[in-house]
Amino acid sequence: MMEILDPTVPPSPGAASSIAYAERPASLAGKRIALIENTKFNSDRLLQKIGDILTTEYGAAETRMWRKQNASVPAHEEVIDEVRRTCDVMVAGIGD
Amino acid sequence: MVIAALTSARYPVADPDEAVELCFARGWTDGLPVVPPTPDRVEAMLLATRLAPAHQVTYIAHRAVSITAEKVAINAVLAGCRPEYMPVVVAAIEAIGDPRWSYHGPGTSTAGAAVLIVVNGPVARAIDVNAGDNLFGPGWRANLTIGRAVRLVMRNVCGSRPGTLDRGTLGHPGKLSYVIAENEAESPWLPLHVERGLRPDQSAVTVMAADGPHQFYNQLSSTAEGILTTLADDMRVSGNVMGQPQYLLVLAGEHMRTIARDGWTKAMIREFVFARTQNSHAHLKRTQRMAGAPEPGDESRMRPLVESPDDILIVAAGGRAGAFSAYVPGWGSRRASQAVTKEVKP
Numbered sequence: 001m002m003e004i005l006d007p008t009v010p011p012s013p014g015a016a017s018s019i020a021y022a023e024r025p026a027s028l029a030g031k032r033i034a035l036i037e038n039t040k041f042n043s044d045r046l047l048q049k050i051g052d053i054l055t056t057e058y059g060a061a062e063t064r065m066w067r068k069q070n071a072s073v074p075a076h077e078e079v080i081d082e083v084r085r086t087c088d089v090m091v092a093g094i095g096d
Numbered sequence: 097m098v099i100a101a102l103t104s105a106r107y108p109v110a111d112p113d114e115a116v117e118l119c120f121a122r123g124w125t126d127g128l129p130v131v132p133p134t135p136d137r138v139e140a141m142l143l144a145t146r147l148a149p150a151h152q153v154t155y156i157a158h159r160a161v162s163i164t165a166e167k168v169a170i171n172a173v174l175a176g177c178r179p180e181y182m183p184v185v186v187a188a189i190e191a192i193g194d195p196r197w198s199y200h201g202p203g204t205s206t207a208g209a210a211v212l213i214v215v216n217g218p219v220a221r222a223i224d225v226n227a228g229d230n231l232f233g234p235g236w237r238a239n240l241t242i243g244r245a246v247r248l249v250m251r252n253v254c255g256s257r258p259g260t261l262d263r264g265t266l267g268h269p270g271k272l273s274y275v276i277a278e279n280e281a282e283s284p285w286l287p288l289h290v291e292r293g294l295r296p297d298q299s300a301v302t303v304m305a306a307d308g309p310h311q312f313y314n315q316l317s318s319t320a321e322g323i324l325t326t327l328a329d330d331m332r333v334s335g336n337v338m339g340q341p342q343y344l345l346v347l348a349g350e351h352m353r354t355i356a357r358d359g360w361t362k363a364m365i366r367e368f369v370f371a372r373t374q375n376s377h378a379h380l381k382r383t384q385r386m387a388g389a390p391e392p393g394d395e396s397r398m399r400p401l402v403e404s405p406d407d408i409l410i411v412a413a414g415g416r417a418g419a420f421s422a423y424v425p426g427w428g429s430r431r432a433s434q435a436v437t438k439e440v441k442p
Contacts, residue, residue, distance in 0.1 A: 002107070003100060003108055004119070004134055005104040005105070006104045007133060007171045007252040008124065009247065009252075009253050043256050069431075072198055073158075073198060
């Protein structure tokens with residue numbers, strides 16, 4: 001008999017699996033929408049299109065776009081703080 | 097020295113064969129068989145660094161993962177490292193946890209970056225990290241197992257598994273291991289780690305998120321300018337040409353001697369290559385790399401391949417014979433990930 005050690009770690013507090021998500025609004029009517037642009041080519045156009053649909057078809061009050069520093073990092077603190085203060089719903093994503 | 101108790105979960109197995117199969121079954125390997133991580137092997141690995149098992153080697157903020165010395169040691173055993181390689185593995189893990197390297201991008205990206213690790217200083221000779229023939233492998237235990245240990249930490253501790261949090265479209269063989277040393281014994285130039293702020297008698301690793309190596313031929317020229325002209329022509333539209341990543345130039349034996357004989361320093365090489373790897377906006381548009389149709393002035397409006405000459409890293413390495421060298425495009429852009437140098441602590 002012999003023993004071997006586990007090379008992995010269990011998910012830590014704060015890891016993606018333990019994030020508590022904000023409550024989802026039942027309706028977007030009158031909501032202020034934050035669009036988080038990831039700097040990749042055309043991502044601003046795609047997000048604006050989504051924002052337009054949210055205002056024209058779902059009744060959102062307004063949209064405003066922020067730009068991340070680059071595609072590979074989370075939105076920086078100033079962006080998150082401002083979105084928290086001025087918006088109700090955030091749309092973010094990543095893609096090529 | 098007595099080290100604190102190991103706290104990782106233990107799995108009983110009948111024999112080494114069963115241990116290897118358990119590692120496959122649990123998804124702990126890169127596809128190759130591993131060395132069973134028994135407690136005595138893991139303790140020997142830790143003793144080589146004098147780190148306590150719970151010591152945090154680095155913290156990956158993007159993953160909210162703390163990488164402890166114990167987990168690094170277990171994965172280094174899995175990879176087949178000798179204990180004396182452990183300080184190099186630890187330094188490389190510190191480097192990929194540095195915010196400048198920015199783990200999430202190169203760890204996850206569809207562009208499939210590997211962790212290129214350049215080892216400099218006395219440790220490279222002491223543990224026989226290859227700087228010569230067959231530079232990128234195979235043949236040397238240190239080169240193949242140190243990089244493998246880093247990738248296994250990424251897989252097993254950070255969760256960067258192919259198909260989930262490692263979304264490389266193609267990946268490349270360097271994602272198994274991608275470790276070289278600089279040929280400091282024969283190089284006419286300042287070693288990479290000295291250029292980046294360390295002393296020659298210190299040991300260091302420099303990690304760069306990187307594509308595979310691109311070999312170029314110049315079997316004709318006997319001048320620095322001739323060889324580097326070929327290099328620049330080969331390199332000009334390589335990698336993420338619109339993203340402006342960093343590059344590593346690997347100048348091997350014959351080319352190294354020719355360039356040195358003409359008295360060129362690394363700084364001169366950098367300036368020359370920077371100036372000759374720029375593309376016109378017209379070319380980038382015609383070849384569908386830059387959006388839009390060519391406009392007046394685009395033929396002479398130039399875009400550098402990298403942001404600055406300092407984004408071209410250079411090492412002397414590779415076999416003595418053969419008129420070949422290589423350039424290695426970095427991943428993404430310098431803004432998204434930068435090469436990081438860390439001391440290998442004795």
